[in-house]
Amino acid sequence: MKTISKLWIVLLLTALALGACAPKAPANKLEAIKSAGKMVVGTSADYAPFEYKDEQDNFVGFDMDLIREIGKRMGVEVEIQDMAFDSLVAAVEQGKVDVVIASMTPTEERLQKVDFSITYHVQKSSFLIANDSSITLASPQDAAAYKIGVQTGTTLDDWVTKNLVETGKMPAENVFRYERADQSILDLQAGRIDLVLTDAGPAKEYEKNGQAKVVLTEKLFESGENIAIPKGETALKAELDKIIQELIDEGYIDKLAQQYGLE
Ligand code: ARG
Secondary structure (H helix, E strand, O other), X not given: OHHHHHHHHHHHHHHHHHHHHOOOOOXXXXXXXXXXXXXXXXXXXXXXXXXXXXOOOOEEOHHHXXXXXXXXXXXXXXXXXXXXXXXXXXXXXXXXXXXXXOOXXXXXXXXXXXXXXXXXXXOOEEEEEOOOOOOOOOOHHHHHHOOEEEEOOOHHHHHHHHHHHOOOOOOHHHEEEEOOHHHHHHHHHOOOOOEEEEEHHHHXXXXXXXXXXXXXXXXXXXXXXXXEEEOOOHXXXXXXXXXXXXXXXXXXXXXXXXXOOOO
């Protein structure tokens, strides 16, 4: 009897010791990222100067430099995954990526599915025309008279739909939606559409490269660009917000914006 109970005690202690050594599951996304030593970041690399690929297929741009610096300050590697812009929010929701940086602004619809960091940059919106076009726009509403290209699922897509189509100012078939932002410029150059509505930064870049001309720049939205974070991951949000604030205070973000010709 005595021996049996001793054996039980030994077994119990062993079990306890093993339990204490077993790796604990990370309590939240931030811990998971830190223990993996890697943050998986979704983007849509069709948006120079924010996120695009250079000739060697490296992900480059303002957002890419920014997220790598954030990763460095978190002490983790950054792995970029390129996907269609309109699948990015779902990728965060489903845990396919840890966060998204893609020149993305919070909208009511997106806020139902993901959380966002503080704003790291703001920009206006621009209408582009082909180099040989003579279209002029006195106001964004004047765009209703033309065929407009937008990237699918963007705020620009929403703006055209809500302000021009749903108000009856333009027929729905005059909105041309593109999965990749750069495809819209090809169609503009080919004369299949008259205008492209995009963020001011990329618009200026197309103009600088001689691919299209900016015809009107306006502030169409209140919100700026933020990093998308899985819902309820407050520790991760606090860490990202803290680092973004540091980078703003240090003037790092301003310098980076200048480097990429952004305002
Ligand atoms: N700022 C716009 C939005 O939040 C467009 C962003 C498109 N980004 C990209 N990487 N293609 O919807």
